Amino acid sequence: MVKLKKFNFSKWWKKLNVKYSISLSLLLLIVTTILYTVLQANIFRPGTLNRLLTSNFRTWLPVILVTIGQAIVLLGGGLDLSNGSIVSVGNVILALTVVSSNEPGKNILMVLIVLGFGIIAGILNGFFTAYLGLQPVIITFASSYIYGGLALLLLPNPGGAIPRDYTNVYRNTSILGLPISLLFIGVVILIWAFFRSRKYGRFLYAVGGDANAAYTTGVPVTWMKISTYIISGLLASLAAISYSLLTGSGFSGSGAEMALASVTGAVLGGVSMSGGAGSVVGAIFGSIVLGNIRNIISSLRLNSWWRTLVNALVIVISLAGPGLVGLFRRKKIK
């Protein structure tokens, strides 16, 4: 047996909770993952685990990427409800244009255009909310319809086909036993960790915590807020690419459900709706928990309305949770 260093669990847990506020989502992640694996037949047969990991993460990657973007926007005190529609636009563009693997130059250009669209959409969201000071809920809800309408205009009926050589790479590649989608999440976390521990990260949490105080202290508040929307747009475009590689086709409503899922995932992962608290890793956990719940319901072969009900309950509880705590405290005082 390997001798473990003396380990103070409660201290470690507290640090996890206070510093990263991910203890709850970590707990949920462990519980739902165990439940899910228990429900799988043949879990101990070699290869099953890898198969599950691959199939789940390639499905989850688009939502997880969108959730990361949402978490960053929320941390800065904003809200991006248009990220799902940005996914739709990206997906539609790719499905219409990337039809043959014989023209790699053109395909790369289209990918760049999709990324560029995400950035521009983010700049627009940021300009209206942070620079002009309009309500993020209203602005991004409205812009989600604009981007969604654009997707519908480009591709009224589902269709288009991404070449198989591309989709197979995404669907089936594993490096060191880990699926490419999971590795990609790891890369995104590393990139985020890089910015998180520089001034950018400090500024972000300060702006989300109290924009006024941050401004008087000399933090470039407007620019910080705009940047979060740009990051969210960019990540939504990456989600569009992975979604297109996953499904191999285009659909103008492909991202429609992602906006709410991204908010729920982020909040479930400990990111505060009012900004300044939470972490990106927590948001990823939250998103995986949502995925697990979906899988558990389908493995139990329950009616699909159960899925809707549980999803709705998760949304209500995770969004109302902080308020409920306050409600009980208030009662206690009186």
Next chain:
Amino acid sequence: MNEICLQTEKIKKRFGGVHALRDGSIEIHSGEVLALVGSNGSGKSTLVKIITGVLSQDDGQITFHDNPVQYNNPMVAQKAGIMAVYQELSLVPSLTVAQNIWLANEPVKKSGFVDDKQMIDQTNELLKLFQGTYQPSLYPEAFIKSLPPDEKQIVEILKAISRDPEVLIMDEATASLDSEQVKRLFSLVNLLKEEGKGLVFVSHRMDEIFQIADKAVVLRNGKTVGEVAIAETSEDEIVYMMIGSEAEIVKQPAYQNNEYQHETVLFADNIQFEKLAGISFSVKQGELVGIGGLRGQGQSTLLHTLFGNNAYYGHISIFGAPIDFKHPMDAMQHDVALIPGDRASEGLLLLRSILENFHLPNWKSYARPLLNINKARRDAGKISKQLSLVMDALDSPVSSLSGGNAQKVVIGKWLLRNPKLLLLDDPTKGVDVGTKSEFYTLLHDLIDRGTTILFYSSDDQELLRLCPRILVMHDGKIKADLKGDMLTEANLVAASMGSTSNSKNNKELKNG
């Protein structure tokens, strides 16, 4: 004399129609502490915000080391070496002490990563300046939201000092500190003085001004009225400068009606809640009692507490019976009404009609069991006539009314209930002169009918004109209960600055 470090000349600033500053001119010298003094609305805080780049002036010039400068945001001002300790702290509650102190000024490693270890070490260094005056709950990694007000204030001060500013402005920096902490701050200020920094000290505590400042500049109604050397002046002189020449007019005794004044209507004993640090007073029926003092000394909190909005500690009795309001509805049942100061957020449903606003607290009395809308209309018409409300129709939305008329609706809706105790929370803020005088007549009518009124106003002139008795609040306590001969502007201003020197009238003060 030390050289001038920063100078502001004739700074003007307007917010909408209100002139916050008409002529803000100060000179900050290196190695000197300048006290900035003035009563409510004299423009102190506005001037501070303009110097630090939070606001920009409409007119006027700031000169820093003989160079004209214009700071459009706090970032630029800070780079130039101008820092402020703000009254409404500039701390992010969800960040730690160290993160707040070094925000936007983080020590960075060569690689560009924030150097957390150095940040914490330097924070510990800074905390030593106040060692022994705070609880162990204050340490570099503690979250700001978990700290009590005095420790937050210490962090705010250390944050400003950590940037090694050339000009340091302290806007009410001592308001939440205890005496030992103030002592530490002052030794720190003296240290900075020796280093040749320019220091500005804004305070409502007269004793502290005399303790720390070298000079005092007095602002009145947004204008600089004069500068005095502290060594050559007295508290009385500064109070006199704050009041100005208007005070020479002999004050008419305020209207009073003694007919009802034999029964105690309101009795408060040792009320404590948030800022309120033990408030005790009693009011007789038919009295019109003013509540004065500088803004934010707990006046609004007191009124809201009396109305049942806050879970307080202490005893309140109304008409001799102890009460414990848990909800404004309880207060309403006891014929208590509160007219809030912020009409847009606390007083009116802006989009709804005037009629609906009038009757919002009163619909119950028109149910029999169906709503008697005609009677409601008649009553609303009557009260709007009584208040001479200028409007299109009872059905037009409140948002169509001017500020003064909108305030009349707020007053009217409570008058319809015939309250016996009326609490007024700065009701004439942003109201035109004509409406104000109508409002004064209305208050007189009400006392004639035996209504008891508690009236908080941030306008000293208004209080003096209207109230035969004024309770002056300072730091959450009642500093003075002024009536009769003692009720002079000098005493009011002195008490709101926490000074206890009492003189019978202004004349004496001027001669002495």
